[in-house]
Amino acid sequence: MKKAIPILLLAMAFVACQKDPDLNELSSDLIVYTSHDKGANFGKYLTYAIPDSILVLDDKSKPTYFAANDPRTTAIIGAINSEMKTRGYTEVNDNADADVGLQVSYVKDTNTIISYASANPYWWYGYDYYWPGSYWNPYWMGWGPSYAYPISYTYTIGSLIIEMIALEDANPSTKKIPVIWTAYMAGILSSNQININRTVSGIYQAFEQSPYLQSSAQ
């Protein structure tokens, strides 16, 4: 028995490890991240356009969308519209009349990775159908977004991305459309389905923590 004591003590030492915190104590499933272009003047923009469908980022060979009449779309777009109007922006139906555009994407598959830094212009890996410039203007074929801030997230399954792009400031010489605000929320799934209430709460939270989103029209 006495000979076993050293072995027991060594065994105790080798199982030494960090006591993992109890994640069940975390009361909120939602995390909301926002970032913006420090140089953007959000007050100068008066109008916005938003597609009536949500792009689904997955491993399909062709882009898929939550359709305009999908209850998930109406709830998500409705919440964004409500917040934008509260901040003094006016919705327009014609993209050509909009100062900014809002593109909403749902991450269904983790093959989609955003990785953008000034040193790495190849900013979008794994998905070829992310909002093309030609969606916003038919003459912007081959145009792409540009970020004033680095983004390096592997977006997780079941997350939502909202990007505000400055259509008014699109640059014909570089063929770049500035992305001036990004909102990313994760933890919006319940039983592998989008939890609409939680997603809408995330949208409200994204705007709440972005007080600079305010049109001078108001």
Next chain:
Amino acid sequence: MKKIKHLLGSLLLLSAMSLPTATNAQLINGGYFTADWQFNAPVSNDYANVASGWGMAFEGGYYVIPNMSLGLYVSYHTNNKYIGEQVLHLSDTESLYTDQQHSIYQVPFGVATRWRFTTDKMFEPYIGVKLGASYIRMESDTQVYTYYQDRWGFNVQPEIGLNLFPMPTTRVGLHLALYYSYSTNHSHVLTYNIDGYNNIGFRLGLSF
């Protein structure tokens, strides 16, 4: 972590050489070994300052003169703390809304020395000091992501303790110690910084 476990194993093997293999005797005459459960409370930081008993401490050594020993020590400990929902301003352009579980995991190890006031067979009060290195993982867990930083620093631990050997025929006894630990580690996670890490606590276990 693998390196730490190997190091920890080596220290324990060295320390265990002082373990008793027969009644009233050590493998190395004049050696000692303690294995303790550890309770500690972080001080001077509010990152993960909830006191906890999630730790153990091991020390082994040899009395180079009747009252003074030299040896090795290693311990590990975790302190966690729940942080409710809040908006963290990560930079002048980035904000993050989440709740978190904060965690500090520390593994200090190095050399230890003790001065025992008596060589009494039954009561053996002592003071000691430990000096060495300290590995600390500073971690924040959310439902979706884990943010952490691993850093190294120096560690010093003054300690006062007592060995109690209730049975004169055996060198297996009880060990109780109060200690203070300071590590020089600097860590940064999200919007939180640690600039030196202090904690106080006690150890309770077996002494050989």
